[in-house]
Amino acid sequence: xxxxxxxxxxxxxxxxxxxxNFHLQRGDMAFLTGHSGAGxxxxxxxIMLMERPTSGKVIVDRQDLSQxxxxxxxxxxxKIGLVxxxxxxxxxxxxxxxxxxxxxxxxxxxxxxxxxxxxxxxKVGLLDKEKLSPSVLSSGEQQRIGIARAIVNKPKLILAxxxxxxxxxxxxxxxxxxxxxxxxxxxxxxxxxxxxxxxQRLPHPVIQLNxxxxxxxxxxxxx
Amino acid sequence: xxxxxxxPHNASRTKPESAGKRLLREHKEVxxxxxxxxxxxxxxxxxxxxxxxxxxxxxxxxxxxxxxxQHLGQQLNQEHQMSVFLVxxxxxxxxxxxxxxxxxxxxxxxxxxxSAAQALASFKTNSGLADxxxxxxxxxxxxxxxxxxxxTAQTPQAMSQLTQQLRQLTLVDQVLVNMAWLDRLxxxxxxxxxxxxxxxxxxxxxxxxxxxxxxxxxxxxxxQEILVIKLVGGTDAYLRRPFLYAGFWAGLFAALLAWIxxxxxxxxxxxxxxxxxxxxxxxxxxxGLGWVGSLMxxxxxxxxxxxxxxxxxxxxxxxxEPQ
Numbered sequence: 293x294x295x296x297x298x299x300x301x302x303x304x305x306x307x308x309x310x311x312x313n314f315h316l317q318r319g320d321m322a323f324l325t326g327h328s329g330a331g332x333x334x335x336x337x338x339i340m341l342m343e344r345p346t347s348g349k350v351i352v353d354r355q356d357l358s359q360x361x362x363x364x365x366x367x368x369x370x371k372i373g374l375v376x377x378x379x380x381x382x383x384x385x386x387x388x389x390x391x392x393x394x395x396x397x398x399x400x401x402x403x404x405x406x407x408x409x410x411x412x413x414x415k416v417g418l419l420d421k422e423k424l425s426p427s428v429l430s431s432g433e434q435q436r437i438g439i440a441r442a443i444v445n446k447p448k449l450i451l452a453x454x455x456x457x458x459x460x461x462x463x464x465x466x467x468x469x470x471x472x473x474x475x476x477x478x479x480x481x482x483x484x485x486x487x488x489x490x491x492q493r494l495p496h497p498v499i500q501l502n503x504x505x506x507x508x509x510x511x512x513x514x515x
Numbered sequence: 516x517x518x519x520x521x522x523p524h525n526a527s528r529t530k531p532e533s534a535g536k537r538l539l540r541e542h543k544e545v546x547x548x549x550x551x552x553x554x555x556x557x558x559x560x561x562x563x564x565x566x567x568x569x570x571x572x573x574x575x576x577x578x579x580x581x582x583x584x585q586h587l588g589q590q591l592n593q594e595h596q597m598s599v600f601l602v603x604x605x606x607x608x609x610x611x612x613x614x615x616x617x618x619x620x621x622x623x624x625x626x627x628x629x630s631a632a633q634a635l636a637s638f639k640t641n642s643g644l645a646d647x648x649x650x651x652x653x654x655x656x657x658x659x660x661x662x663x664x665x666x667t668a669q670t671p672q673a674m675s676q677l678t679q680q681l682r683q684l685t686l687v688d689q690v691l692v693n694m695a696w697l698d699r700l701x702x703x704x705x706x707x708x709x710x711x712x713x714x715x716x717x718x719x720x721x722x723x724x725x726x727x728x729x730x731x732x733x734x735x736x737x738x739q740e741i742l743v744i745k746l747v748g749g750t751d752a753y754l755r756r757p758f759l760y761a762g763f764w765a766g767l768f769a770a771l772l773a774w775i776x777x778x779x780x781x782x783x784x785x786x787x788x789x790x791x792x793x794x795x796x797x798x799x800x801x802x803g804l805g806w807v808g809s810l811m812x813x814x815x816x817x818x819x820x821x822x823x824x825x826x827x828x829x830x831x832x833x834x835x836e837p838q
Contacts, residue, residue: 340746342837363751370748380743397749399537441747 293318293449293480294339296506299348301334308334310504311348316482318448321475323491324484326501332484335501336453339482340374341365353448370398373442373479377454379434381426387413387437388422394445412440416470432463439470443479450474452483456490464490542756549760560765563729567769570722571816572776574715579777579804581711585704587792587799597674599660599681600689610658613686617660622668622677627661634659657688671698719819726765726823730758734831746837755828762824763817770816777812778803 294316301309309331316322324332337343338350341357350357353371360368381390391412395405413419416436418429426434435455442450452471456464468483468490475481485491491498500507532540553560599617601610607630614628629637634656639645664677674692681690734741744754781803792799804812 340837342746366745366748366750366753368748369746374746380739380746382740382743384740393744394747397744397747397753399541401532401537401540 293320293353294482295349295351296335296338297349297351299338299345299350301331301338301343301504302346307504309338309345312504312506314499314506316480318480319475319478321471321481321496322483323494323496323498324482324501325486325488325491325498327486330501331504332486332501333453334504336451336482336484339451340372341368366397370394370445371447371449373445373447373450375435375438375442375450375452375455377457379426379431379438381434381437381441383425383427385426386422387418387424387426387429390426390437391422391440391444394441398445408444408446409440412444413437415443415473416440431458432460432466435459435463435467436470439467443474447479449480449482452481452485454485455483456485456487461490468494545756546760549757549764552757552761553764560768563725563765564768564772566725567722567765567816567820568772568776570718570725571769571773571812572780574711574718575773575804575812575815576777576780577707577711577714579781579808580801581704581707583799583802584707587797597662597664597678597681598691599662599687600691601658601660601686602688603657605658605686607658609686610660613684614660617662617681622665622673623662624665625663629659629661631656631658671701722769722816722819723823723826726762726820727827729765730762730824730827731831733758733761734828734835738835741832741835742837745835751832754832755825758828759821759824762820762828765824766817766820767813769820770813773816774804774809774812 294314296312296314299309299312300307312331312335324335326332334343338345338357339352341360344358352368355368357368382393385393388406388409391409392405395408400408410419410422413422416439418433418436418440421429421433421437426437429437435458439455442452450471455471456467459467464487471481471483472494601613605613610628610630614626617623618626631654635648635654638656639648642648662681664674668674668677678690678692681687741754781801785801788801
């Protein structure tokens with residue numbers, strides 16, 4: 293699903309990622325760890341095409357990303373469900389409208405859209421909050437809204453950047469259970485997290501990033 | 516979970532939408548949404564619209580005045596006749612024949628033949644010198660042709676050419692035409708036209724800048740929303756649309772306000788201008804914007820605003836990229 297071939301990324305003199313190789317197979321779920329500044333965000337940004345690699349090749353869903361032009365970036369991003377640490381919800385939108393945003397962008401009509409939004413909100417257990425503003429919800433609930441938005445378009449791949457960063461252990465475990473559920477129905481999941489306590493209790497492979505270098509089970513070409 | 520309360524719908528039940536229909540629906544949604552957004556900050560918007568309206572009103576009202584002044588100029592030109600005095604020995608038949616020959620020319624609209632006798636009779640009644648004139652044995656007045664050239668032949672060059680040709684005719688003694696007056700009118704109209712066009716150009720630039728800046732501020736205030744939309748895969752076209760509609764609405768309201776200002780101005784000026792025209796025995800009156808003028812005002816304002824918005828939005832959206 294995601295393949296990095298000799299990928300390097302430098303900002304000026306700083307090497308954020310050095311000759312990274314890894315391959316996340318379709319339907320796999322894995323964690324990406326490393327202390328802050330180790331290159332986790334860089335790796336996710338390369339997948340989202342928020343950045344382009346200095347050298348090497350990134351392939352997502354059999355598509356070589358270097359082949360995509362600026363105008364093809366939006367279509368690529370629509371294939372990926374993205375969950376942020378700070379949830380990135382729009383506070384002047386209702387919960388419903390936040391979750392509906394990816395569908396609106398894809399041009400769904402009102403009926404199909406609201407059906408899918410309700411299904412996604414139901415999945416994260418917040419169906420009764422659809423009319424509220426995200427600002428009145430707890431941080432755990434806000435994160436679940438962010439997850440609902442990421443899955444509403446039924447992506448094949450979910451990327452999460454520190455999705456439990458602001459949550460207490462119980463809420464974190466709950467959020468991880470959600471990701472596992474999506475993975476069980478065939479969605480590939482890559483979660484960047486430094487919450488080692490939580491990660492070690494879960495049966496998923498861990499890719500480690502250290503000063504831009506990868507190590508771990510996927511760090512070879514394939515596994 | 517709550518799923519049991521909401522039975523899953525059958526997805527295949529909905530017919531797929533055609534691309535055109537979808538685009539139309541999306542545009543309708545954005546139009547409605549951007550319309551509603553206008554009323555979230557009505558005062559700020561009103562100020563922008565007024566600024567635009569004033570920038571549009573100035574050149575539009577000048578153009579209106581200019582086009583009507585040109586009308587007036589043409590009306591005066593039509594009445595403006597050349598006087599061709601015939602040689603004293605020209606007979607009545609010769610005079611009438613010449614008048615028909617001249618009328619046959621393509622650049623002549625009208626020819627009136629005034630015989631020497633008619634000229635004397637008219638002079639007697641109008642001048643109050645009937646007694647003195649009655650004592651004359653000979654008629655001192657020549658026969659006259661009053662010539663009105665076609666509108667197309669009323670340029671200074673054509674007029675002087677026509678004068679030359681008329682002078683060469685054997686029966687013609689003298690040709691009188693107030694060339695200086697005609698030249699001046701044309702020069703004044705041409706100068707005011709250029710002043711108006713330059714002003715219109717500058718103020719059109721002003722409209723572009725005002726709309727551009729307004730849209731830039733709107734984009735700045737919705738930066739977070741734009742970032743999120745970019746991250747979940749919104750295309751540039753999708754992001755541009757609400758701002759283009761905002762530009763369009765601004766143009767529409769500016770045009771409406773400008774229209775009101777112009778019509779008020781016209782009714783304010785109507786009375787004194789009417790009196791001025793009547794003092795010259797002219798039937799001329801100041802007209803407001805007609806249907807065509809109003810539509811042109813609307814189209815110009817909307818397209819200028821739309822252009823200003825699209826120039827700003829393209830540049831500004833490229834500056835906002837998720838980091």
